[in-house]
Amino acid sequence: MKLEALEVLKNRRAIRAYKPDQIADEALNAVLEAGTYAPTGAGTQGVQIVAVQSPENVAAVDALNAKVLNNPAAHPYYGAPTILLVFETQACVTHELDGAAVCTNMLNAAYAVGLGSCWIHRCKQMFELPEGKALLKQWGLPETLTGVASIALGYAACEQPVAKPRKADYIVRV
Numbered sequence: 001m002k003l004e005a006l007e008v009l010k011n012r013r014a015i016r017a018y019k020p021d022q023i024a025d026e027a028l029n030a031v032l033e034a035g036t037y038a039p040t041g042a043g044t045q046g047v048q049i050v051a052v053q054s055p056e057n058v059a060a061v062d063a064l065n066a067k068v069l070n071n072p073a074a075h076p077y078y079g080a081p082t083i084l085l086v087f088e089t090q091a092c093v094t095h096e097l098d099g100a101a102v103c104t105n106m107l108n109a110a111y112a113v114g115l116g117s118c119w120i121h122r123c124k125q126m127f128e129l130p131e132g133k134a135l136l137k138q139w140g141l142p143e144t145l146t147g148v149a150s151i152a153l154g155y156a157a158c159e160q161p162v163a164k165p166r167k168a169d170y171i172v173r174v
């Protein structure tokens with residue numbers, strides 16, 4: 001299933017309930033590739049994307065985010081079978097913004113290929129903790145990576161949410 005670009009941008013919503021089924025590789029690849037084509041400051045591509053899919057690693061990242069939330073019983077990724085982590089590599093002064101652009105591309109691409117997704121906060125704090133640094137080391141990545149954002153990704157187990165009305169003064173034309 002592929003949707004028109006403007007339809008995707010308008011209708012993508014944050015999904016907060018997921019089926020346990022792992023997503024198809026083809027869909028994951030489309031989402032990841034869309035991330036790599038996001039704009040980055042001076043075209044430096046100073047972003048590292050990590051796709052987390054093994055149940056052990058997904059559980060570890062979920063628990064780490066819950067720890068930052070100070071609520072060990074929480075499941076901040078809502079049971080999603082895939083978690084995408086977006087890090088900045090400090091390659092450009094725009095590093096954090098680059099990561100946000102990559103994240104947004106992947107959220108929209110996810111909707112375009114029929115997946116549910118949700119931007120999940122606290123990635124920076126997660127990978128400042130010793131447990132986060134240990135995961136980076138285990139994955140063969142530099143411990144100097146700085147978290148920007150993360151994404152819960154999977155097949156939605158809920159109705160498509162309806163967007164709130166847009167605020168009246170969102171746009172000023174001058």
Ligand SMILES: Cc1cc2nc3c(=O)[nH]c(=O)nc-3n(C[C@H](O)[C@H](O)[C@H](O)COP(=O)(O)O)c2cc1C
Nearest residue numbers: 012013014015016076118119120121122161163164
């Ligand atoms: C920077 C940022 C951080 C967010 N963090 C979370 C989060 O930790 N957990 C969550 O459920 N949603 C999170 N969201 C999703 C927003 O709550 C959601 O995008 C917003 O309510 C609007 O809904 P929509 O995406 O369906 O338009 C985050 C969104 C952004 C942009």
